[in-house]
Every structure is written in C-alpha cells, then in structure tokens.
Amino acid sequence: MNTTAEATIEADPTLPIIRITRDFAATPAQLLRAHTDPEIYRQWVGPNSVSTTIDYWDARTGGSWRFLNIHDGQEYGFHGSFHEVGPNRIVQTFTWEGMPEGVSLETLTFEDLGDGRTRLHAQSLVDSIEGRDAWLRSGMEVGVNEGYAKLDRMITDGSV
Amino acid sequence: MNTTAEATIEADPTLPIIRITRDFAATPAQLLRAHTDPEIYRQWVGPNSVSTTIDYWDARTGGSWRFLNIHDGQEYGFHGSFHEVGPNRIVQTFTWEGMPEGVSLETLTFEDLGDGRTRLHAQSLVDSIEGRDAWLRSGMEVGVNEGYAKLDRMITDGSV
Numbered sequence: 001m002n003t004t005a006e007a008t009i010e011a012d013p014t015l016p017i018i019r020i021t022r023d024f025a026a027t028p029a030q031l032l033r034a035h036t037d038p039e040i041y042r043q044w045v046g047p048n049s050v051s052t053t054i055d056y057w058d059a060r061t062g063g064s065w066r067f068l069n070i071h072d073g074q075e076y077g078f079h080g081s082f083h084e085v086g087p088n089r090i091v092q093t094f095t096w097e098g099m100p101e102g103v104s105l106e107t108l109t110f111e112d113l114g115d116g117r118t119r120l121h122a123q124s125l126v127d128s129i130e131g132r133d134a135w136l137r138s139g140m141e142v143g144v145n146e147g148y149a150k151l152d153r154m155i156t157d158g159s160v
Numbered sequence: 161m162n163t164t165a166e167a168t169i170e171a172d173p174t175l176p177i178i179r180i181t182r183d184f185a186a187t188p189a190q191l192l193r194a195h196t197d198p199e200i201y202r203q204w205v206g207p208n209s210v211s212t213t214i215d216y217w218d219a220r221t222g223g224s225w226r227f228l229n230i231h232d233g234q235e236y237g238f239h240g241s242f243h244e245v246g247p248n249r250i251v252q253t254f255t256w257e258g259m260p261e262g263v264s265l266e267t268l269t270f271e272d273l274g275d276g277r278t279r280l281h282a283q284s285l286v287d288s289i290e291g292r293d294a295w296l297r298s299g300m301e302v303g304v305n306e307g308y309a310k311l312d313r314m315i316t317d318g319s320v
Binding site: 014015016017056061062063064079080081082083084091093095103105107123125126127128129 | 175177216
C-alpha cells in the first residue's frame with residue numbers, strides 16, 4: 001500500500017484561499033472519525049515535534065473546540081467553532097491564539113474514491129492575500145505532511 | 161438627530177468580501193446588545209416585510225444560533241456559530257438554509273466615535289466572487305437599510 005504521497009498544497013491564484021488535497025486508504029466514515037474524535041485527532045494532528053492536548057471539543061453542528069500544542073515546553077492555543085459536521089463535510093472556524101484577530105474558515109470534504117480510498121479536500125479561507133501568504137510561509141507543510149503520515153499509520157494499525 | 165443615513169455597502173475590488181458601514185447614535189455596548197440579545201435582535205433584523213423567530217441563540221464565544229424569517233407564510237431558516245463575541249467585535253458564521261453549501265464568515269466591529277456615536281463595520285467573506293455577487297444581487301440592501309432603520313428607532317425609544 002502506497003501511503004507516502006505528499007499532500008498537494010496550493011494557493012488560489014486570485015482568492016485568499018489555500019487548498020490541500022490528500023488521498024487516504026480509508027473510507028469517508030474513517031476520515032470523519034479522524035477529524036471529529038478528539039482522542040484520535042490529538043494523536044495525529046500537527047508536526048512530530050508537537051504534542052496536542054484537547055481543552056474542549058464538541059464536534060457537532062454548532063459545537064466548538066480548543067486544543068493546545070506543546071512544543072519545547074511552550075503552549076500554543078487554537079480554538080474555533082464547528083459550523084457544520086456532516087458525513088462528507090466539516091465546516092469550522094480556526095484561530096491561532098497568538099494572532100487572535102486572524103480567523104480562517106475551514107471546509108473539509110471527503111470524496112469517496114471507492115475501494116476503501118478517500119480524497120480529502122481541505123480549504124482554508126481568510127480575508128486577505130497577505131494573511132494567506134503568511135500561513136504559506138509559516139512552515140505549515142511540515143505539520144500537514146507529518147500529521148497526515150501519522151494518520152496513515154493509525155489507519156494501517158486499525159486505530160481509526 | 162439625523163438617523164436617516166443609508167448604510168454604505170461595498171464590494172471589495174478583488175476579494176470575495178462585502179463591507180457594510182453604518183453610523184448609529186448609540187454606544188458600542190448598545191450595538192453589542194443589539195446584536196447579541198435575541199429579543200432585541202429579532203425585532204430589528206431584516207426587511208420590514210419579514211418577521212423573525214429565534215429557534216436557538218447562545219451569543220458567546222463558541223455558541224451557536226438559528227432563526228427563522230417568516231414572509232408571506234413561508235419560513236426561511238438561517239443558522240451559524242459565534243466564533244468570537246467580544247466587547248468591540250463579533251465573528252460569526254452564517255448560512256441561509258435554502259443554499260446549505262454556502263457559508264459566510266461575518267465580522268462585526270464597533271468603532272467608538274465618541275459622544276454616544278458608534279460606527280458599525282460589517283464584513284462578509286465567502287469563497288467565491290460569484291457567491292459574493294449573488295448576495296449583492298439578492299436585494300440585500302433593502303433588508304440592511306430597513307433593519308438598521310428599525311434599530312435606529314429602538315435606540316431612540318430606549319429599548320436597546
């Protein structure tokens with residue numbers, strides 16, 4: 001099973017949007033669980049150098065969430081709301097508390113490719129090209145790719 | 161007291177954003193109450209031809225909301241999440257349930273002009289220029305201006 005593919009991370013040419021695409025050897029229901037079960041989510045999200053602790057997590061339409069990343073003894077908080085949690089789509093807001101003015105609207109879509117494979121489409125929308133480009137320059141690709149590699153391993157070992 | 165000014169409604173030249181600006185003879189705290197107290201909000205929001213019923217409403221960071229517009233015996237549902245509710249800023253999501261795929265991220269800012277006056281800045285961000293332009297063509301300016309005129313009257317008569 002080939003699970004070494006990197007995620008595709010693309011900036012929209014004219015809109016303040018980042019789009020990430022990544023295939024998984026999992027069903028849409030498994031990817032939904034990976035993004036809504038806090039005990040699963042905290043184990044794979046983010047780069048390898050960071051551990052994640054859930055503060056609160058209510059993954060239903062109208063719920064909200066907050067987690068902490070711990071890196072070199074420092075805590076970094078993130079929080080947001082679940083605008084929609086459906087079988088094939090999650091829409092949520094996202095703020096890094098180090099820059100509380102910044103809010104992105106995240107849309108995750110699970111595209112069933114058949115044969116137990118699913119394509120994840122993740123769209124991040126912010127309100128300026130400068131804000132979008134700051135995310136792209138932040139080294140986000142490390143967290144995205146290391147996180148999805150951890151999720152691949154959890155899918156393979158049956159924990160998702 | 162001059163409260164007959166129309167709201168300024170502007171499309172960003174390049175981003176999928178609508179910006180509304182409107183001055184009120186009220187303090188920031190009054191405008192916060194007008195947007196967070198459901199009994200006040202339902203009385204002024206929207207065009208004169210519509211009445212609004214609150215389904216649920218939890219105006220705090222991490223809360224959610226839903227209301228129904230009733231027009232000619234038909235019900236139209238709207239819902240979203242409160243990403244942030246602060247003294248000078250509200251960030252919330254917004255979906256009209258007639259088009260459930262569409263989600264906008266709304267940022268309201270209350271700029272204190274002194275002397276009991278406040279400038280409301282309302283920014284609506286969506287993920288396409290086409291979606292933004294559909295809102296602009298929907299007749300939204302009627303609801304915006306009639307709604308704010310109702311709010312002016314509620315401020316004048318002391319109910320906010």
